[in-house]
Each structure stands twice: as structure tokens, then as C-alpha cells.
Amino acid sequence: MRVHANILDAVGNTPLVRLNKVVGPDDATVLVKCEHLNPSGSIKDRMAVHILNVAEQRGVIRPGGTIVENTSGNTGQGVAMWAAVKGYRCVFTMPDKMSTEKVNMLKAFGAEVIITPTDVPGDSPQHYVETAKRVARETPNAFYVNQYHNPDNPDAHEHSTAPEIWEQTQGKFDVFVSGAGTGGTVSGVGRFLKKKAPHIRVVGVDPIGSVHYHYFYTKTMPTPHVYKVEGIGEDILCQATEFSVIDEFHQVNDKESFTMARRLVREEGLFVGGSSGSNVHIAVKLAKQLGKGKTIVTVLPDNGSRYITKFLQDGWMRDYGFLGSDRDLGLVEDVLAAKPRAEVFTAAESDTIAHAVDRMRKAGVSQLPVLDAHRRPAKMIHELDILRGLQSGAITNDSTVAAIAQPIGGLIYPKARIEELFRIFETDQVAVVVDADAIAGIISKIDVIDFMSRRGKL
Template sequence: MDAFKHSSIIDAVGNTPIIRLNRVTKDTESEIYVKLEYLNPGGSIKDRMGIYMAQKAVENGDLKPGGTIIECTSGNTGIGLALYANTHGFDCIFVMADKQSQEKIDALRAFGAKVVVCPTHVEPEDPRSYYSVAASLKSLPNSFHVNQYDNIYNAECHYMETGPEILRQTKGEFDVFMASVGTGGTVSGTGKYLKEHIPGLQVVGVDCKGSILKKYHETGDMSGAHGYLLEGIGEDFLPGNVHFDVIDEFVMVEDEESFHMTRALCQQEGIYAGGSCGAAVVGAIRYAQKLSEPKRILVILHDAGSKYASKVYNDQWMEENNFSLNRERDEKDRAILNIIQDNGKLVE
């Protein structure tokens, strides 16, 4: 029956909505639209390429029946891979950096995956890094190391699926495509497809302070990487899936402004999204402000806010990391306090 057209959770991935931002962009002449990729079943755009890469591994004979999927992940790609693994009888081992949220670690374990946590602040080639540990685990019998950073099917997924979906939804009626950049698959694959079908389209990547991607794109210099708190955006090396020839320019953002925008998206637009989404919107507004005339900008919002409840959405975490909240009680808060008096507590 057509009413029951999804044969598994895999079929529910994609066709996420595009909406216009209103309140957080009120001082911006350009129209900024966002594609809500956090509404995918696993809570992020990485459902798309996680499933796609696993499917290709099976088709190519790299992932065999009863095998184990191995990957280093900030969390989201792991969940996408787990969706495929759990519906097709594979095991998973995921390696993560210790800066990732506990929610994402717990989610991967809930899917039945084994999770290995490694130190964040080491060089990529250090044997303790999550890249190196994941690569070493591929020696396990009947295992497949996905390597999303250099796996060609990462960008290909977005070229084959995400780009065409956006074109169908928008009829190509926008001027700029933007996304925060980590592995590079989303901006590269989607951007390439859209450029081929929308004359004059600009593709803009959002990078964060501490990453080398923007600097390398502009100067060819790979130095200067340092730590930052945003997850799933930026790198201290050059992933093969960052196709710099597709990306026209990068916009730089910082932790604090990105986290404040993430909270604003939730409180002013009803969009409960992750920190890299706040970064992407900050980048879009910054890009729009330098334009000589208003444009229509489409931004990818990668993942869900529920994965960061203990971090960006937690006042104590924000204050511990010296991100000012500058909160003042409004009249409604004072009215609530006057009513409840000693009979309850206002939980902020």
C-alpha cells in the first residue's frame, strides 16, 4: 500500500524541509533559508552519506556479510552508518575525540556500537589520535574502515542525492549555497551539482577559528591550527572530500558567536539545532552583510540540538567556558516568581 511506502528506516532519510529565517536575520537585507537536515531519522545530514558509503562498500565487496564497520566520527556519521548496519546485520566500532558530547557517545552505544574515545589535542598522525586509532582497527578480521574524509562516496552521495533534492525543492531560485565544512562532502558534492544547474551560483564554506581550511584556500598555508569547541566543523588537515575548486570562498566564525546563534535559533526561530548550525547561520549573515545587493542564501543545518543539550544549551557549560550569557530577568520571569513564591522553583 502507498500509505506504507517505507520498507525500513533507511527509506525515511531525505526530503527534509527548507524554511526561511525571520527573527535572527531581521537586520539582514538578504533572504536566508535553511534546510533542516536534523529532521533525518538519525538526527543529521550524515544519515545520507553514512548509508550511501555503507551501501557502496557492500556493492564493491569491501563490506562482507557479518562484517564490522570501523570509522572515526564526531558522532553523526557513526549514527548514519549504524542505521545501515543495524538494518543489515553488521557490527560497528566507532572512534571519537574526547571533546565530543556525551549525548553522541551514548547514542552510538544505544545503537549497539562499540565506542573508543581518544584525546582531541594531538596531531592527526599521532598514534593516539582518533584518525590513527580507527585506521589501526582495520586490521580486525572481516572489517571495513570507511574513512569518510577521503572516501569518494561521501561527496558523491551529496552530488547524487542532496543536490538534486535541493534543486527539486527550490527550482534553483537562490543565489548562494552555504554549509559549514568538516569532511567537506556536503559542500563539495552538493555545491558541484548545484553549480552545474544554477548559473552564477556561489558556493561558500563556513570554517571556524582554529581550523586551517579557510587559510589554506586563500594562501596555501596549512599552519596555525589550534583547539576549538565547535563539533563537526573545521579540520587541522586537508580531507580529500574538501574540493576547494568547488568552493568560491570561506567565511570564518568563532565558538562564542556560533553558540549564541545556536541558542537564538532555538529561542527565536524554534529550530533546535547543533552548534555547527549556529556557525553556519553566523557565516551566512556575515557573508550577506558584505554583499552590494540582497541575495537569496540557502544554508544547510547539519544536525539536531538534542545531541548538545549538556553543552551549548546548558548555561553552566557556557559559563564554565567563559561564554557570557548576559541574561536579565524579564517581566514575565518576575511575574512567575511572584506567583510561585515558596511553592515552587523557576527552572531557567
């Protein structure tokens, strides 16, 4: 008889399935790892069971203890499942954008759920990660799972998800595509592949509004903003993310994610969540680029049962504008290409204020990117900062630019989506386009307006 001792032994060994209808006949083959078929319904079962088993072996989880974690819902269900089998109490913190189904499923396991606001900074005491840390500190005999920064998170995928994919494909594939939330899946599988077959491209997927894509290409932190797709992306950097094993990142928006997830349900019979749509959207895009004869592997992270009242409902999709016409505006590099070529005026940190003002006057601009000693854009100097400094006496014409230059907040990569520019324009006057540590161009609001009007997007 083939009988598992308990449900925890049933985690993993999920099937690898070929996509047939959402991929074109001349495209590369796309294979999906059906992680939504894990016992609690998501890939997070692997990480939760691994982290908790290791913690129990190390003696850091003790009888009568409480397990605390911040979760978008999926990790919580894996943890709650483990705790139900082992007999532990659970307390979870969740952002308020998560589906009612996820909250109720955690409560069904007997867990306590604390709902926190979504649109707060990552270091806010109200942020769901900071709330979980506080609960763990204040609760006697508590164990904080800490999935974002726990090295056992990517280890779970290096030692289970990746070997399964390797065995199922016999190593015969060209690209691995995975969304990045905590970064555990893409980092763990990526680490395995870089040791086993470094020629296989590891591609991260990040929703517009998350920080991974921007940080990967600019090494600076953007201002995150809210997006609707769940279980992918993040507003903070996680130590579980190993950027060195990721070759490239691609961005996806909410509409693309939800539209593809709905197609997977209706055309492929795969009842999956929005982050599965994110992964497959990028995988299908790459399949068109690579063409026949190549193979792409991606993952379907969670089950669609969590989203019955959200994107699987036409009314919800319509309310948020996701059933309308596709308004893909293009890439930042498209805006640059449409602009007349012009010299990019900059200042050095050692330049005087008088020199910077003279360059602003000649260029007809109100701000200048400031380059560091290695000629990389590091800061920005604005005419308003100069005016305030001169008025207060904090600077003179002979002061250096470094005295009042502010951290640069508007860096963006040429391959970023144009929608990302709107985030920058909320807090910065212009976007500084950076490629290979050098400034490729400057984009203002009027540049985007002009581009959209020419393309008929207005």
C-alpha cells in the first residue's frame, strides 16, 4: 500500500504540464509546474513545511508554542496546515488587499488573522511585516517564520522544486520563468540551475508597482505603489531573494496577469490564481521571441479557489477596468526613441553652485542629475533647493553641488513599462533613464504626453 503518514508528506511531486491553447504553433514549448495542486493549494507548502521541519529539528519550535508569520495568504495556509498536524497555535498578519477567501481559509484552520493596511511604507509599524515582528516579540514561546529573510526559504526550492523540474525535463529546457515575491522560488531554483546548467536563463517576473524590477536594473529603491495581483511582487527587498542567480526581470501589469489567468482556466482547464497569469504571460511572450524548438518552464503558484470573488468574476474585472481595451503604452525606450536627440546636461558633486546654475540656464532645465566619482547618476540638484539654500545662507555660489544635492528618486531602465513613469512623475519632475550605469536620457511629463498623442493613445 502507498499511504502517506500525514498530509505533510503529500507536499511536492506536482505534475509538469504542456500548455496548448495559449501558446502559438510557431512558439517555443511552455511547460507549467502545477504547484496549485499542493495540499493547501500553493507552492508555499514547500517552503512552509521545510522551514518548520528544520525549526522543529533545531528545537526553536517548542510544544505549546505559537507560530507567527506575515503572509499574503498562501504561506499562511501552508503554515496553518503544518500547525494543525503538529498541534501548534498560529497568528498571521495580512494586508487588507488580500481576498476574503484567503482570510477565511486561514481561520478555518483555527488561526488568528490580523488585517493591516496595504498602502503604508515598508518600515511603518502598521506594515504587515512589522506587525508580525511585534506580535512575535510580545508573544511568549513564539516562533517567527520570517519567510522574507529566512535562508531556509530558497533552500526549500533548491532541494525540492528544482530537482523535480530537472528530473521531469531531464534538464532539457532553455528558460525558467518565475514570479518574485519573497524571491524564494526564483532564487532556489535559480541557484540549482546555475550549478547544474548555467546556460539556462532564469527570468524573474515582477508586477508594476513592486520593487524587484527597478532594483535589479538600477540598484536603487523605487517608491512602490499598490497593484491588484496577489502573491507576487513586494514593496521591500527580501534577503530570501538572490539577485545574482537571476539573469533578467520582466514586468507585467494587473490586466495582463488576470487576463492570462482567466484564459488558463477557460482554455487550458487550469484553475489557478493571478500570479500564475503573471508567470504565463511572460513565458508566452518569451515563447514568441524564442520560437519553435526551445522550451520554457514556469510555475503556477496557487489555486483559483482563493479568487472566486475577485478576478474570476466578470463584474469585479469590469469594476476595475480590466475588461476594457488593452492600453499597453510600450516601453520607456520607445519614448526616448521618439524624442529629438539632445545632450544630457549633468553636474558633478565637486562642481560649484554657480557652475550648476550656469548649466541649468544654458540647458533650459530646472534640475540636473549629479554624477558620482565613477560618473554614475547618484543624486539630483533642483533649482528650488538652490533657491532655498541661498535664501537661508546655507550655501553660496562657491559651495559645492554635494552640499544640497538630494538622493535621485527617478531612475528607470529603458526596458521598463511606460506605466512606471507615472509613478515617478508623482514625486519627481523628470525620469532619469539609466542603462549600464550611464544616463541614456531624460524624460519629462510633456515627453510622454507627446509620445502618447502621436501614437493615438490619448
